Amino acid sequence: MANNEELFKKITSHAKEYGFIFPSSEIYDGMAAVYDYGQWGVELKNNIRNYWWKSMTQWHENIVGIDSAIFMHPTIWKASGHIDAFNDPLIDNKDSKKRYRADVLIEDHISKIEDKINKEIEKAAKRFGDSFDKAQFVATNQRVAEYTAKAQEIQTKYASLMQNNDLAGIKKLIEDLEIVCPVSGTRNWTDVRQFNLMFSTKVGSVTDDADTIYLRPETAQGIFVNYLNVQKTGRMKIPFGIAQTGKAFRNEIVARQFIFRMREFEQMEMQFFVRPGEELKWFEYWKEERMHWHLSLGISPDKYRFHDHEKLAHYANAATDIEFEFPFGFKELEGIHSRTDFDLKRHQEFSGKKLQYFDPELNESYVPYVIETSIGLDRMFLAIFSNAYTEESLDDGSSRVVLRLPRMLAPVKAAVLPLVKKDGMPERAREIMEDLKYDFNLIYEEKDAIGKRYRRQDAIGTPFCITIDSQTMADNTVTIRERDNMQQERISAEKLRSYLSENINLKKYRK
Ligand code: ATP
Numbered sequence: 001m002a003n004n005e006e007l008f009k010k011i012t013s014h015a016k017e018y019g020f021i022f023p024s025s026e027i028y029d030g031m032a033a034v035y036d037y038g039q040w041g042v043e044l045k046n047n048i049r050n051y052w053w054k055s056m057t058q059w060h061e062n063i064v065g066i067d068s069a070i071f072m073h074p075t076i077w078k079a080s081g082h083i084d085a086f087n088d089p090l091i092d093n094k095d096s097k098k099r100y101r102a103d104v105l106i107e108d109h110i111s112k113i114e115d116k117i118n119k120e121i122e123k124a125a126k127r128f129g130d131s132f133d134k135a136q137f138v139a140t141n142q143r144v145a146e147y148t149a150k151a152q153e154i155q156t157k158y159a160s161l162m163q164n165n166d167l168a169g170i171k172k173l174i175e176d177l178e179i180v181c182p183v184s185g186t187r188n189w190t191d192v193r194q195f196n197l198m199f200s201t202k203v204g205s206v207t208d209d210a211d212t213i214y215l216r217p218e219t220a221q222g223i224f225v226n227y228l229n230v231q232k233t234g235r236m237k238i239p240f241g242i243a244q245t246g247k248a249f250r251n252e253i254v255a256r257q258f259i260f261r262m263r264e265f266e267q268m269e270m271q272f273f274v275r276p277g278e279e280l281k282w283f284e285y286w287k288e289e290r291m292h293w294h295l296s297l298g299i300s301p302d303k304y305r306f307h308d309h310e311k312l313a314h315y316a317n318a319a320t321d322i323e324f325e326f327p328f329g330f331k332e333l334e335g336i337h338s339r340t341d342f343d344l345k346r347h348q349e350f351s352g353k354k355l356q357y358f359d360p361e362l363n364e365s366y367v368p369y370v371i372e373t374s375i376g377l378d379r380m381f382l383a384i385f386s387n388a389y390t391e392e393s394l395d396d397g398s399s400r401v402v403l404r405l406p407r408m409l410a411p412v413k414a415a416v417l418p419l420v421k422k423d424g425m426p427e428r429a430r431e432i433m434e435d436l437k438y439d440f441n442l443i444y445e446e447k448d449a450i451g452k453r454y455r456r457q458d459a460i461g462t463p464f465c466i467t468i469d470s471q472t473m474a475d476n477t478v479t480i481r482e483r484d485n486m487q488q489e490r491i492s493a494e495k496l497r498s499y500l501s502e503n504i505n506l507k508k509y510r511k
Pocket residue numbers: 218250252259260261262263265266267332333334335374375376377378379
């Protein structure tokens with residue numbers, strides 16, 4: 001764990017040092033849980049968003065996108081349940097004065113037990129070597145069985161307390177588990193209270209209460225309230241989906257862990273409208289489809305797992321998270337929810353407008369059921385960035401930091417580097433830039449020795465470095481160096497476009 005904390009620190013400072021992410025308002029000492037994306041960060045973020053957007057709207061014929069406003073009619077949040085139920089249970093430690101999410105304290109406690117199980121497995125794997133049978137060990141080892149039962153018991157109890165909104169019971173569970181404040185080390189806790197996460201503001205006259213509006217805490221409601229507009233104008237037939245990306249705002253109680261949990265963040269959400277009764281089939285479909293999307297980026301499958309929900313939100317009849325192994329452990333990256341007809345029915349009720357769909361095949365009208373896929377863009381950024389960060393010792397005794405980003409997501413696709421600043425090399429390099437810059441995001445660099453320039457590109461994840469040297473001037477060939485294996489090959493400058501297209505190709509990442 002200590003090592004991972006160290007690694008996470010390195011990742012956050014690398015993100016700052018190389019222009020990916022800066023603390024917001026830094027010259028005024030920053031703002032908790034708000035971050036700005038720098039010159040390379042914005043490119044990587046845009047590329048992730050684009051990849052998601054294309055995978056939804058371009059690769060599925062029955063999904064279209066929208067971009068709805070952040071400000072919405074306040075009754076929407078009454079209908080959606082956010083005004084009454086978008087709460088987190090908070091608890092304070094009276095000694096350290098630190099505030100925590102009660103549910104997170106309990107989840108962390110369960111994770112610690114799971115860590116113990118994993119340690120037992122690791123120890124046994126070492127002891128038994130090649131003959132180790134993990135499944136058999138887990139099924140038969142006494143200590144693993146005890147830990148598993150304990151974790152299960154806490155999980156069940158906690159789920160039922162949350163389900164019943166039993167705040168006193170949650171406090172008692174924290175006390176019974178002897179959970180201490182990580183800062184003060186004491187068990188001197190306040191009662192658990194509910195805290196609404198929505199930010200509010202006023203439009204128009206400041207004194208009038210009726211003018212209170214909210215910054216949207218999710219992008220989904222903008223899709224629900226536009227569902228009929230899109231269905232009618234797009235002549236969409238069920239099943240169909242509407243995708244949207246955009247900012248969302250939550251007054252998070254505990255906002256730590258860099259861009260994992262922010263107060264202003266971006267979501268990428270898709271609501272898929274289906275026939276009532278078919279929702280669980282589509283829920284399974286989207287579980288698989290979304291996991292496939294993640295794996296298509298070439299990140300190891302070991303880094304991902306599903307976590308099915310015990311406690312379902314008020315609107316859901318099935319829910320799972322795709323969890324990713326961040327440097328601080330497995331945490332939610334994306335949620336997939338079967339939201340039933342809850343949202344559309346509520347909007348029908350609160351707006352007085354019919355939100356039904358006439359199904360020509362069944363010859364009847366109904367309110368569609370909805371499967372939602374919801375992923376945080378910033379969290380996805382953190383997943384990709386932390387996974388890509390690699391420190392390497394090289395054969396010559398030196399070391400380098402390289403960002404092994406999926407090529408198509410890299411901020412810069414290739415660096416164009418004249419070996420020296422003379423003999424026509426800069427001019428030739430500029431010509432190459434001019435020829436390729438409409439198709440690829442390129443960078444031109446002539447300062448410093450070539451080795452140093454390679455390292456700078458490695459550190460921002462540029463997949464290719466194109467070097468123009470004296471041989472280029474003679475025969476129009478260039479060297480092209482690949483980021484991960486550092487191999488160089490010499491190709492004709494005329495082949496650069498096709499070389500880059502072939503090697504930075506979206507299709508490579510699909511099934
Ligand atoms: P958590 O349990 O971590 O608070 P959640 O279950 O409230 O997340 P959802 O409401 O399902 O999250 O939101 C969908 C996705 O939006 C999450 O999977 C996550 O990737 C992203 N997300 C939610 N809250 C934040 C936040 N404060 N900062 C960054 N991303 C967030």
